[in-house]
Amino acid sequence: ELKVEQNPLFLSMQEGKNYTIYCNYSTTSDRLYWYRQDPGKSLESLFVLLSNGAVKQEGRLMASLDTKARLSTLHITAAVHDLSATYFCAAVYNQGGKLIFGQGTELSVKP
Amino acid sequence: DAGVTQSPTHLIKTRGQQVTLRCSPKSGHDTVSWYQQALGQGPQFIFQYYEEEERQRGNFPDRFSGHQFPNYSSELNVNALLLGDSALYLCASSSRSAGRETQYFGPGTRLLVL
Numbered sequence: 001e002l003k004v005e006q007n008p009l010f011l012s013m014q015e016g017k018n019y020t021i022y023c024n025y026s027t028t029s030d031r032l033y034w035y036r037q038d039p040g041k042s043l044e045s046l047f048v049l050l051s052n053g054a055v056k057q058e059g060r061l062m063a064s065l066d067t068k069a070r071l072s073t074l075h076i077t078a079a080v081h082d083l084s085a086t087y088f089c090a091a092v093y094n095q096g097g098k099l100i101f102g103q104g105t106e107l108s109v110k111p
Numbered sequence: 112d113a114g115v116t117q118s119p120t121h122l123i124k125t126r127g128q129q130v131t132l133r134c135s136p137k138s139g140h141d142t143v144s145w146y147q148q149a150l151g152q153g154p155q156f157i158f159q160y161y162e163e164e165e166r167q168r169g170n171f172p173d174r175f176s177g178h179q180f181p182n183y184s185s186e187l188n189v190n191a192l193l194l195g196d197s198a199l200y201l202c203a204s205s206s207r208s209a210g211r212e213t214q215y216f217g218p219g220t221r222l223l224v225l
Contacts, residue, residue, distance in 0.1 A: 042201060043216040088153055097205055097214065098167050101153030
């Protein structure tokens, strides 16, 4: 059974600092997703990582995938307040597209 | 191009009642998946519909049922509501021909069971 674990679950950062969120999954997965969720809102797609070694960047966020280690990371560079949100990673259970989500990382960026 | 839409946005029901939630997928998408997100948790997969049939199902009781229409829109029905069914219900649409690579989520329906 595929399980997805994120750490940390809570992260309080100062503006301008760097940090990394880790996402481990328990069995083979075709791809890995990162989503952002603002309070009371739906999920916004950030990245889809399709293969080992994949790296994608958008603004201050960079995601990578190591399928051998079953690990994905979301790196935040020079955090700003606007990045405050909850970040979820999700792995695909099978080719049918069933997503298994991690618990989420609640990020708070303070001035 | 309209994205994924869901209705209603909010709903209040009492225990034992039945509820129907609706989802229209993004244009060009043929697959709809439903997720339940309890407060403070990650979304959990309920089921997926493609070609008007349930293709995959998560660990949810039979009280949760669904339907997909020829225009690819979908409904989620929950019978005999329990307090624990209070959650944000999200639908996600994707395209089988694109390998269901990208899943777009709708705004969600927030259900409160009293």
